[in-house]
Amino acid sequence: MRNGGLLGRPALGHPLDALVAARGTLFVWAPVCMAGGIGGYFSLSREPGAGLWMLCGLGLALVLVWAWYAGPRWRPLALALALVLGGGLVAAARSHWVAAPVLGHRYYGPVTGRVVVLDRSLSDFPRVTLDRVMLSRVASEATPARVRVTLRGRLPGITPEPGQVVMITAHLSPPPGPAEPGGFDFRRMAWFDRLGATGYATSPLMLWQPARGAWLGRLRMDLARAIRARIPGQPGAFAAAVATGERGGIARATADDLRASNLAHLLAISGLHMGLLTGFVFAALRLALALIPPLALRLPAKKIAAVGALAAAMAYLALSGGSIATQRAFVMAAVMLGAVLADRRALTLRSVALAALIILLLQPESLTEPGFQMSFAATTALVAAFGALRGRAWRPGAAPLRAALALVFSSFVAGLATAPIAAASFNRLAEYGLLANVLSVPVMGLVVMPAAVIAALMAPVGLAGPALWAMGLGAQWILAVAHWVAGLSGAVVPVVTPPGWVLPVLALGALLLMLWRGRLRWGGALVMAAALAGWTMAERPALLISADGRLAGLMTPSGRALSSATAAGFAARSWLENDGDAAARDAAAARPGFAGSKTARTFDLGRWSGVVLGRRAAPDMLQAACRKDAIVITAAAAPGFRGPCRIFDAGSLARQGAVAINPEGDRLIVRRADQVAGDRPWVRMPRPYSQRRRDGGPPMSRGGAAR
Structure with missing residues (x-):
C-alpha cells in the first residue's frame, strides 16, 4: 500500500503527511490564512510601494502555479501561502479603493450635505453623517466625501431625516488620532468609512432641500417613530432599534445598563437578530407547508422555506440601514440558507469559514473590528462545541430540560469565546453576563423577534397592535434584566489593555483547539495559556x-x-x-x-x-x-x-x-503616536489636501496648528 498507509490513508512518516491526512478538513483554515495576510498588512509601519505590490502579485501567481503542480504533501502549504498573499493584496486594494480627501485643517463655517446616517454621540447628543458635502472656501477636490457633526445646539432646528439636504454652521477637524501611542486609531476606521472630518455645531440645523429618493431611509424612520408611539418609553426605543436599527431613542442610562450586563449586542442588528429572524421565518414557512398535505407531498417545503427566509433576511438588511454588522450577519445567513438549498448541512464549520472568506474579501478591514471578531468567535465556538456533542448518547430528561440546558450551554460557550475580545476591546468584563443572557436571549428569540415579524406582516391591514404589545412586553423584560444585573455588586470588572500580540496569539490558539483534528489541537491550549500569561504582564506607560x-x-x-x-x-x-x-x-x-x-x-x-x-x-x-x-x-x-x-x-x-x-x-523612553502608527494612508494626509488652505492661510499640521 502507498507509503504504508492503511485504508488509503498515508502513513505519517513525513511531517507534511499530517496535512495530507487532514485534507478533508483544511478548508476551515482558509479564512485564517487570509486573515494572516490582512493582519500583516494592517500591522505594517509603512505603506508598501507599487513595486512591492507588483512583486507580491507575481509571487501569488507563482504560488498558484506551484499549488497546481505540487503533490498532495505540498499543495496545502502552497494554497495557504497563496491565501496569505491574497489577503495582503485584498487589504491594500481596499485601502486605496476607499481613499477620499481628509480635511487638512480646522474649519469653522457653513456645512451643506445630504443626511445618510443618524445616531448619537458618546456624550448623548444627536449626530448626523453627511455626504455630498460642500464647505465654504474649500475646493471640491479637497472636500471630504463624508463629515460627521454632533448637534449640541439648544435652539430648535429641523428633525433630520435620511435623504434631506441640510445646512449648518459647524466646527470641523480631521479625524483625531489615538489617545495614546498604540491605542485605538479612529483615523483608520474613518478612512474606510470615507469619513474625512468630524466636529460639532451649536447652531440649529436648517433644511436646504427636502428628501428625494432614500425612501428606505425614510420608511425606516417612519417605522421607528410608529413603534415608539405604540410602545412608550425605553422599551419602545429598544423595540425600534431591534426592528429598524434606529437607536436615536436609546437613553444613555439604558445603553450603560445594557453594556454592564453584556446585553449591548441585542441593540446591534447582527448575527443573533438575523439568525432569529431567518430561523423563525424558515420554521414558520416549513410548518405552514407541512399543514397542507397536497403541497407538502409535491413541493420541496424545506427549500421553499429557505428561499422565504432568505427574502426576509434581504428585507431586514435593507430596512435596517445595511450597517457593516448587518451586512456580515446577512452574508452568514445567506451562506447557511444556501447550504440548505444545496442539500448540505447548514451549521458546519465549512459554512462559517465560507462566510468569513466572503466578508474578508469584500471588507478586509472588518478583521480589525470587534464586531467581526466576536461574531465569528461565537459562531465558530458554538458550531465546534455542538459538533463535538453530536452523536453522544447523553440526553438528559425531557425536551424542555434539554432545551434549557442547551440554552445555558450556548450562552456559556458564546460568552467564553467572546469574553477575551470584549475585554481587550472595551476594557471590561461583565461578571454576570451569562446570567443576563440566559434570562434575556430566550425572550428575544421566542417573543421579540417573532412579534416583530408578525407585526410587519399584519401592519398593512392595521392589525399589528397585538404583536407590538407582545414585542413591548419582551423589550420591557430585557431592559428590566439589564437594569437589575447592572446594579449587582461587581457587575463590571475593569481590565487592562493587553499587549498588541496577545489577542492574535490567543485567537490562533483557540482556532487550533477548535479546528484541528488530532493530538496537535491540544497545543492550542498551551498557546492560549501563553497569551493569557502575557496579558497578565501588561505594562502601562508611566x-x-x-x-x-x-x-x-x-x-x-x-x-x-x-x-x-x-x-x-x-x-x-x-x-x-x-x-x-x-x-x-x-x-x-x-x-x-x-x-x-x-x-x-x-x-x-x-x-x-x-x-x-x-x-x-x-x-x-x-x-x-x-x-x-x-x-x-x-x-x-x-x-x-x-x-x-x-x-x-x-x-x-x-x-x-x-x-x-x-x-x-538616565534616559527617557519616548513613544509618539504617529511614530507607532507609521506612514499609512489613514495617518498621512494626501498632499493636495494638506499642503495649503484655500483661504490663503499658512500650511497646517495634522492637528491644525501652523507649522
Whole structure:
C-alpha cells in the first residue's frame, strides 16, 4: 500500500503527511490564512510601494502555479501561502479603493450635505453623517466625501431625516488620532468609512432641500417613530432599534445598563437578530407547508422555506440601514440558507469559514473590528462545541430540560469565546453576563423577534397592535434584566489593555483547539495559556500626554493621576480604561501625583521633574521651567524655543500626536503616536489636501496648528 498507509490513508512518516491526512478538513483554515495576510498588512509601519505590490502579485501567481503542480504533501502549504498573499493584496486594494480627501485643517463655517446616517454621540447628543458635502472656501477636490457633526445646539432646528439636504454652521477637524501611542486609531476606521472630518455645531440645523429618493431611509424612520408611539418609553426605543436599527431613542442610562450586563449586542442588528429572524421565518414557512398535505407531498417545503427566509433576511438588511454588522450577519445567513438549498448541512464549520472568506474579501478591514471578531468567535465556538456533542448518547430528561440546558450551554460557550475580545476591546468584563443572557436571549428569540415579524406582516391591514404589545412586553423584560444585573455588586470588572500580540496569539490558539483534528489541537491550549500569561504582564506607560498638551496622566501607586479634571475628556477616559481603572475622571484628578496651581501643575518622574503649563501661563513661565532634567508640557505653541529641558508643546504634539514616556535609568523612553502608527494612508494626509488652505492661510499640521 502507498507509503504504508492503511485504508488509503498515508502513513505519517513525513511531517507534511499530517496535512495530507487532514485534507478533508483544511478548508476551515482558509479564512485564517487570509486573515494572516490582512493582519500583516494592517500591522505594517509603512505603506508598501507599487513595486512591492507588483512583486507580491507575481509571487501569488507563482504560488498558484506551484499549488497546481505540487503533490498532495505540498499543495496545502502552497494554497495557504497563496491565501496569505491574497489577503495582503485584498487589504491594500481596499485601502486605496476607499481613499477620499481628509480635511487638512480646522474649519469653522457653513456645512451643506445630504443626511445618510443618524445616531448619537458618546456624550448623548444627536449626530448626523453627511455626504455630498460642500464647505465654504474649500475646493471640491479637497472636500471630504463624508463629515460627521454632533448637534449640541439648544435652539430648535429641523428633525433630520435620511435623504434631506441640510445646512449648518459647524466646527470641523480631521479625524483625531489615538489617545495614546498604540491605542485605538479612529483615523483608520474613518478612512474606510470615507469619513474625512468630524466636529460639532451649536447652531440649529436648517433644511436646504427636502428628501428625494432614500425612501428606505425614510420608511425606516417612519417605522421607528410608529413603534415608539405604540410602545412608550425605553422599551419602545429598544423595540425600534431591534426592528429598524434606529437607536436615536436609546437613553444613555439604558445603553450603560445594557453594556454592564453584556446585553449591548441585542441593540446591534447582527448575527443573533438575523439568525432569529431567518430561523423563525424558515420554521414558520416549513410548518405552514407541512399543514397542507397536497403541497407538502409535491413541493420541496424545506427549500421553499429557505428561499422565504432568505427574502426576509434581504428585507431586514435593507430596512435596517445595511450597517457593516448587518451586512456580515446577512452574508452568514445567506451562506447557511444556501447550504440548505444545496442539500448540505447548514451549521458546519465549512459554512462559517465560507462566510468569513466572503466578508474578508469584500471588507478586509472588518478583521480589525470587534464586531467581526466576536461574531465569528461565537459562531465558530458554538458550531465546534455542538459538533463535538453530536452523536453522544447523553440526553438528559425531557425536551424542555434539554432545551434549557442547551440554552445555558450556548450562552456559556458564546460568552467564553467572546469574553477575551470584549475585554481587550472595551476594557471590561461583565461578571454576570451569562446570567443576563440566559434570562434575556430566550425572550428575544421566542417573543421579540417573532412579534416583530408578525407585526410587519399584519401592519398593512392595521392589525399589528397585538404583536407590538407582545414585542413591548419582551423589550420591557430585557431592559428590566439589564437594569437589575447592572446594579449587582461587581457587575463590571475593569481590565487592562493587553499587549498588541496577545489577542492574535490567543485567537490562533483557540482556532487550533477548535479546528484541528488530532493530538496537535491540544497545543492550542498551551498557546492560549501563553497569551493569557502575557496579558497578565501588561505594562502601562508611566506618563501620558494628550495630543493637545492640555492633559498629562502620571502612573502612581494608587492609579493614574490626572493633571486636570476637565481637560481632554476623551483622552482621560481612554487612559483610565486602558489602565483597567474604573475611577471617574474627577477621582483620578484628585489622586496624589500633581501639585501646584491650575496654570502650573508639577510632578516627579523618577529623577526627572515636570510641569504642565497652561496656555496663557506658558509665555511667562516657560523659560524658568525649562531646566536640566525637566519635562515641560504645554498647550501653547513654542516655535523656535531652545533649552535644556524636554519640551512637548502644542506644535510638536500636533505633528506627532499623543506621547507616552517611561524613565529608564538616565534616559527617557519616548513613544509618539504617529511614530507607532507609521506612514499609512489613514495617518498621512494626501498632499493636495494638506499642503495649503484655500483661504490663503499658512500650511497646517495634522492637528491644525501652523507649522
